[in-house]
Amino acid sequence: MSYLEGLPEPHILFDTQYRILAANAAYRRQFSPERSVVGRTCYEVSHHFSVPCDQAGESCPLVKARESGQRERVLHLHHTPKGEEYVNIELAPLLNAGGEQAFFIEKMEPLRVAQSQSAAQGLIGRSPAFQQMLGLVARVAPSMATVLLLGESGTGKELVARAVHEASPRAHRPLVAVDCASLPENLFESELFGHERGAFTGANTARGGLVEAASGGTLFLDEVGDIPLAMQVKLLRLLETGTYRRVGSTEQRHADIRVVSATHRDLDQMVTQARFREDLYYRLSTFPIHLPALRERRDDIALLATSLLARVAPNRKLSLSAPALVLLQAQDYPGNVRELRNLLERTTLLCDGDMIEETHVLQALLSGRRPSVDPVVAPQTSPGTASLTPTPGALKAVEHAALQQLAAAHPGSRAELAARLGISERSLYRKLKAADGGSNA
Numbered sequence: 001m002s003y004l005e006g007l008p009e010p011h012i013l014f015d016t017q018y019r020i021l022a023a024n025a026a027y028r029r030q031f032s033p034e035r036s037v038v039g040r041t042c043y044e045v046s047h048h049f050s051v052p053c054d055q056a057g058e059s060c061p062l063v064k065a066r067e068s069g070q071r072e073r074v075l076h077l078h079h080t081p082k083g084e085e086y087v088n089i090e091l092a093p094l095l096n097a098g099g100e101q102a103f104f105i106e107k108m109e110p111l112r113v114a115q116s117q118s119a120a121q122g123l124i125g126r127s128p129a130f131q132q133m134l135g136l137v138a139r140v141a142p143s144m145a146t147v148l149l150l151g152e153s154g155t156g157k158e159l160v161a162r163a164v165h166e167a168s169p170r171a172h173r174p175l176v177a178v179d180c181a182s183l184p185e186n187l188f189e190s191e192l193f194g195h196e197r198g199a200f201t202g203a204n205t206a207r208g209g210l211v212e213a214a215s216g217g218t219l220f221l222d223e224v225g226d227i228p229l230a231m232q233v234k235l236l237r238l239l240e241t242g243t244y245r246r247v248g249s250t251e252q253r254h255a256d257i258r259v260v261s262a263t264h265r266d267l268d269q270m271v272t273q274a275r276f277r278e279d280l281y282y283r284l285s286t287f288p289i290h291l292p293a294l295r296e297r298r299d300d301i302a303l304l305a306t307s308l309l310a311r312v313a314p315n316r317k318l319s320l321s322a323p324a325l326v327l328l329q330a331q332d333y334p335g336n337v338r339e340l341r342n343l344l345e346r347t348t349l350l351c352d353g354d355m356i357e358e359t360h361v362l363q364a365l366l367s368g369r370r371p372s373v374d375p376v377v378a379p380q381t382s383p384g385t386a387s388l389t390p391t392p393g394a395l396k397a398v399e400h401a402a403l404q405q406l407a408a409a410h411p412g413s414r415a416e417l418a419a420r421l422g423i424s425e426r427s428l429y430r431k432l433k434a435a436d437g438g439s440n441a
Contacts, residue, residue, distance in 0.1 A: 010108045016101065018052060018062065027108065033078055042106070046078045052335070061091035062104055069093065070347055075111065075135040080237060083402040084126075086111040088138050094155075101416035112156030121376050123159055124307055125300040127294035133160070133414075140287045141167035146239065148224075148284045153292030157262035158222060160291060164260050165218040166203065171215035173217030176210050181223040188231045190247050193238075199248025209242060211255050219257045224284060225265030225276065232277045259284070294333040294340060301329045302339060305344060308355075313347040316354070323358035343368065366431075403431055 001022040004011045010027035014020045023032065031037075032045070043049040047058065053061035053076075064072040071092045076348045078087045085405065088109040096102040111134070113122060140147055141164045149157045158177065166177040183191055190199075194209030211219060219228075227235065239259060243252045261284045270276035294301070302325055309318045320328070333339050342401040346364040347356055407417060418428040 004105070007107075008011075012037070012042065012106050012108075014042050014104055014106070018101075020045065021103070025202050030110075031078075031108070033081060040300070046076065048079055054270040061089050061106070065091055065104065066092045066101060073139065075131065075138050077131070078108075080110075086134060086138075111167060113137070113166050114330075122224055123156065124303050125297060126303070127292075127297040129297045130300055131293060133289060133292060134163075136289045137166065140164065141287070142169065145288075146234075146258075146284055146286040146287075147260045148288045149291060150267075150288055151262075151264065152293050152334070152336055153264045154336030155291040155293060156337055158293060160289065161218075161220045161222075161260045161262060165220075165258075168218070168258065169215050170258055173250060174214055174216045175220060176214035177220045177222055178210050178224050181226040185228045185231060189229065189269075191236055192235070193244045193246055195247035196249045199246070201317065203248070204252065206246070209246070211238065212253075214257045216256050217258070219259050221259065223263055223265075224261040225263035225270060226266055227303055229275070229277070232280050236277060236280045236283060252359040266327075294336040295331075298329045301325070304340060308337075308341045308344050309348065311343065313348045316348070318351070318354055318356055320356050321358060324356050324361045327358055327361045327365075338344070366403075407432060 001013060002137045004022060004024040007024055008026055010030050011024045012020050013022040020040055020042055021035050027037075032253055037045045041052075042062075043052050043056070043060075047053065047056065049056045049058075052060055052063075053064045058076065059074045061072045061074045064074070071090065073091075074089050076087050076089050077084055090107045090109075092105050093101040093404070094103040094105060121187070123130075125131070125134075137160060147161075147164055149160055151157055161177075162175060162416075165171060178192065180188075181245055190203075190209065192209050192211055194207050194212060195203050197203060197206045211327060221235075234244075238255060241256055244255055245252060267276055267281050267285075271281050292305075302320075305320055306327060309320075328340070328343075331343075335342070343361075343364050346368060347360050350363045351360045378415050407414075414428060415425050418425040
């Protein structure tokens with residue numbers, strides 16, 4: 001206990017029955033400044049559970065340590081004086097004279113790069129898919145391993161790259177992003193490695209490249225699948241040897257960087273088609289992390305919507321009605337969070353009050369891409385809509401009901417309503433006819 005008291009990180013000591021025996025000063029300051037936790041169980045203090053974590057659907061480090069006999073790490077969502085926070089847990093078993101596990105020491109470190117509640121910036125979410133991804137970020141960030149972020153466009157790969165950087169020992173040094181898709185092949189080498197004076201036409205002065213700019217920090221290669229084959233071999237040399245040359249120079253320079261790369265492309269298929277070097281692929285993918293699509297984490301849409309509304313309409317206090325949220329959660333979002341943001345910005349422009357209703361969301365959907373239908377999501381019954389069951393046509397029924405409400409409430413002509421919705425009058429008549437047919441069915 002005396003040893004723990006002097007440690008700078010929050011630590012607790014507890015027994016095999018989950019009872020906390022001691023909490024050091026760092027823990028008391030950060031997690032329990034007003035009430036002692038000694039004598040209480042760890043799962044009640046951290047999670048407000050009445051049973052151990054593994055019985056409440058969480059991964060329990062104590063159970064894992066009992067099984068492995070070794071130190072175990074997990075990422076948990078803890079209740080703290082600041083609300084719920086993601087916390088890195090590292091638990092080590094202590095053996096008695098008979099070699100049996102008698103006590104456990106748990107070190108806690110908040111993961112500052114992500115929130116379980118809506119926030120102005122950063123990673124936001126609490127769904128299982130999000131937490132699984134975040135757990136991998138927490139594990140790999142303190143290392144020097146090369147990370148490959150895989151996911152569809154709009155899933156937040158740059159945010160995750162920043163999270164890896166900010167949770168690493170290099171957080172005090174720069175994170176330099178390279179947009180590989182926008183760099184012309186003839187400029188790629190110069191932008192990345194720099195050039196000497198006279199190296200090519202227009203090189204009037206020597207200039208360092210992005211690798212030098214990232215010295216001591218992290219180099220983020222965004223859309224690495226778009227790097228031309230001729231340039232891939234030069235990047236491979238950088239990763240294999242840690243050295244590079246400026247264009248026009250014979251001097252070898254050492255690169256003090258950690259590399260994180262990202263792509264929405266299928267690199268395995270590109271390797272098979274000889275469009276991406278296999279050796280470079282293995283160098284980049286030491287630790288791959290899959291970023292879940294928004295349709296894989298629908299439970300996070302409410303949190304994301306609250307945060308995004310604050311960004312797209314910072315001077316308004318907007319809320320989403322329950323039917324509006326159901327309609328948002330029912331979309332497939334091929335553009336993921338980026339598409340959700342665009343949809344919400346369009347919705348705020350169509351809403352004059354403080355409450356975004358289902359009809360506003362429908363207007364925004366009809367004026368953009370066609371709404372998608374997800375047979376898994378069942379809209380809830382709400383005033384003004386028919387009682388629905390979770391069938392493949394449930395979402396269409398909600399859309400038809402909302403369109404009928406718009407038509408009934410609109411005082412002007414059908415042409416004016418079509419213009420307001422951003423669709424042709426012919427499309428409006430077709431949609432209304434489908435809505436009437438659905439209501440008569």
